[in-house]
Amino acid sequence: MRIFCTGASGYIGGSLSVALAAAGHEVSGLVRSEEKAERVRSLGIAPVLGTLDDLDIVQAAASRADAIVHAANADHEPSAHAMLETIEGTGKAFIHTSGSSIVGTPSAGQRDDAVFDEETPIIPSAGRAARVALNEFVLSFKERGARPIIVCPSLIYGSSRGPAKHSMQVPWLIRLAKKAGVAKHYGPGENIWSNVHIDDLVDLYLLALASAPPGAFYFAENGENAMKQVCEAINRKLGVTTGTVPMSLDEASREWGQAAAQNTMGSNSRVRAIRARRELGWRPCRPSLIDEIERGCYAACLVSQ
Numbered sequence: 001m002r003i004f005c006t007g008a009s010g011y012i013g014g015s016l017s018v019a020l021a022a023a024g025h026e027v028s029g030l031v032r033s034e035e036k037a038e039r040v041r042s043l044g045i046a047p048v049l050g051t052l053d054d055l056d057i058v059q060a061a062a063s064r065a066d067a068i069v070h071a072a073n074a075d076h077e078p079s080a081h082a083m084l085e086t087i088e089g090t091g092k093a094f095i096h097t098s099g100s101s102i103v104g105t106p107s108a109g110q111r112d113d114a115v116f117d118e119e120t121p122i123i124p125s126a127g128r129a130a131r132v133a134l135n136e137f138v139l140s141f142k143e144r145g146a147r148p149i150i151v152c153p154s155l156i157y158g159s160s161r162g163p164a165k166h167s168m169q170v171p172w173l174i175r176l177a178k179k180a181g182v183a184k185h186y187g188p189g190e191n192i193w194s195n196v197h198i199d200d201l202v203d204l205y206l207l208a209l210a211s212a213p214p215g216a217f218y219f220a221e222n223g224e225n226a227m228k229q230v231c232e233a234i235n236r237k238l239g240v241t242t243g244t245v246p247m248s249l250d251e252a253s254r255e256w257g258q259a260a261a262q263n264t265m266g267s268n269s270r271v272r273a274i275r276a277r278r279e280l281g282w283r284p285c286r287p288s289l290i291d292e293i294e295r296g297c298y299a300a301c302l303v304s305q
Contacts, residue, residue, distance in 0.1 A: 014162015109187020189228030
């Protein structure tokens with residue numbers, strides 16, 4: 001197939017583009033600079049130079065493709081609208097990447113026991129209402145002659161196959177721990193996020209592309225951890241024998257920005273990927289987040305100076 005992927009130089013899109021090319025597909029990828037174009041070209045991906053705001057470029061690439069994977073920005077409405085309207089009535093697959101913060105509950109690092117699967121009603125926070133509305137718009141193209149699919153990852157970890165090797169949250173915690181000499185979290189760190197390995201996530205996209213029905217929505221997770229558990233694993237790898245350290249909102253905001261501190265690092269986002277396992281036969285099998293910190297892709301940077 002000819003597949004157009006946005007975010008081809010990013011963490012999700014880059015890893016997925018490489019996997020699609022390895023599977024024999026002809027992959028083109030949206031990139032923002034000549035430097036990034038060279039990087040994706042070296043991985044067997046044909047670069048399409050432009051940004052999500054260049055709607056004519058995005059539409060042209062979508063029209064040439066047999067399927068589209070939108071992995072660049074879960075909240076960029078104009079590009080999603082443009083690509084979907086381009087493929088209306090064609091039956092082409094459009095896989096849109098959302099994120100499990102749509103069910104997130106900001107809690108200043110306190111635990112929340114709400115758990116969501118694909119059939120649980122969602123009342124999003126004010127900060128995620130627009131994302132949920134965009135998801136609904138994407139899925140509405142089931143009735144307009146396209147094959148829309150949404151993949152909704154939880155916290156993603158592991159080393160990517162593409163140019164951008166790591167996601168944000170775990171590296172943020174590692175960098176702060178190395179700077180401070182001890183792992184820190186916002187509030188008590190009892191807040192829990194489901195998580196998924198990048199390679200397992202890529203497997204889910206490939207399965208969805210092959211056989212997901214129009215209008216399908218899939219959470220992606222294979223376990224969960226409290227932020228304090230993640231920080232304790234970082235401490236163990238650093239050889240720190242004292243406990244983890246809580247931060248105030250002001251401290252966390254100085255490190256990550258207030259929105260990220262409240263909506264990601266201090267929130268809960270607990271999901272269960274029931275539909276992907278049942279409907280697509282998805283079987284995530286990669287190392288856990290704690291294993292990757294203590295013995296996997298994050299271990300080397302934790303012991304290096």
